[in-house]
Amino acid sequence: MEKFTVHTGIVVPLDRENVDTDAIIPKQFLKSIKRTGFGPNLFDEWRYLDHGELRKDYLSRTLNPDFVLNWPRYQGASILLTRQNFGCGSSREHAPWALQQYGFRAIIAPYFADIFFNNCLKNGLLPIVLPTSDVQQLFNDTATFDGFQLTIDLNQQKVRTLCGHKVFNFDITPFRKYCLLHGFDDIDLTLRHRQRITQFEAERLAHQPWLTNTLID
Numbered sequence: 133m134e135k136f137t138v139h140t141g142i143v144v145p146l147d148r149e150n151v152d153t154d155a156i157i158p159k160q161f162l163k164s165i166k167r168t169g170f171g172p173n174l175f176d177e178w179r180y181l182d183h184g185e186l187r188k189d190y191l192s193r194t195l196n197p198d199f200v201l202n203w204p205r206y207q208g209a210s211i212l213l214t215r216q217n218f219g220c221g222s223s224r225e226h227a228p229w230a231l232q233q234y235g236f237r238a239i240i241a242p243y244f245a246d247i248f249f250n251n252c253l254k255n256g257l258l259p260i261v262l263p264t265s266d267v268q269q270l271f272n273d274t275a276t277f278d279g280f281q282l283t284i285d286l287n288q289q290k291v292r293t294l295c296g297h298k299v300f301n302f303d304i305t306p307f308r309k310y311c312l313l314h315g316f317d318d319i320d321l322t323l324r325h326r327q328r329i330t331q332f333e334a335e336r337l338a339h340q341p342w343l344t345n346t347l348i349d
Contacts, residue, residue: 133256135315139237140283140294141210145274146198151214152221156208157230161186170226173232175201203277212239213270219248219259228252238284240291242267253308254317258284258300260291269298286312 161173163186172190177183179201201209208340212231218241219227223345228251231239238258252259262270272295274280283292286309291300304312311321322329337344 133315133317136286136312138285143210143213143274143280144206146214150217153224153227156227170230174230174234210237212236214241216242218244220245223247225251228255228257232239232257262283266300
């Protein structure tokens with residue numbers, strides 16, 4: 133998992149409440165057995181004018197010019213600003229995968245659906261909860277300033293405008309902060325104890341050698 137320490141990026145505003153995971157990555161793309169390639173189908177039904185299907189060439193599809201992610205001023209955005217209850221609906225882990233593979237490193241909202249929130253943290257995508265008034269202020273600034281950017285400092289748990297005139301503090305549990313700062317997913321956390329695991333397996337087999345036996349038909 134990629135480490136998250138300090139990130140500066142363009143902010144794109146998705147001014148919608150109750151965005152569910154089927155809108156983030158529609159169900160037809162969940163048929164893929166891979167963990168990659170979901171970025172082009174992020175917000176697929178909003179982003180394109182035609183219907184998307186798995187293995188359909190997205191480069192040949194028609195973009196919806198009215199959808200905010202397709203606006204020239206927000207190209208290359210890596211911070212998503214959105215509204216209440218983002219990530220509601222089914223618990224598909226493909227949703228944070230699609231957001232991350234599109235290029236997002238962080239999402240800012242007043243509230244996230246619980247399962248989606250935890251799935252983001254486990255995959256290196258930082259969900260930041262700010263008060264509704266602060267989120268509205270960021271929406272105003274994003275609309276006012278072309279190419280509006282923020283700097284997110286995870287260690288200090290602060291979101292700053294580039295000029296530094298506005299600073300927003302956010303909360304995160306110490307455990308998830310530690311994992312993000314070091315780039316540890318659940319498997320990485322386990323593999324930190326690889327030597328002890330190997331030692332345990334060797335000692336167990338020494339005392340119970342029959343565990344290596346195989347059944348013969």
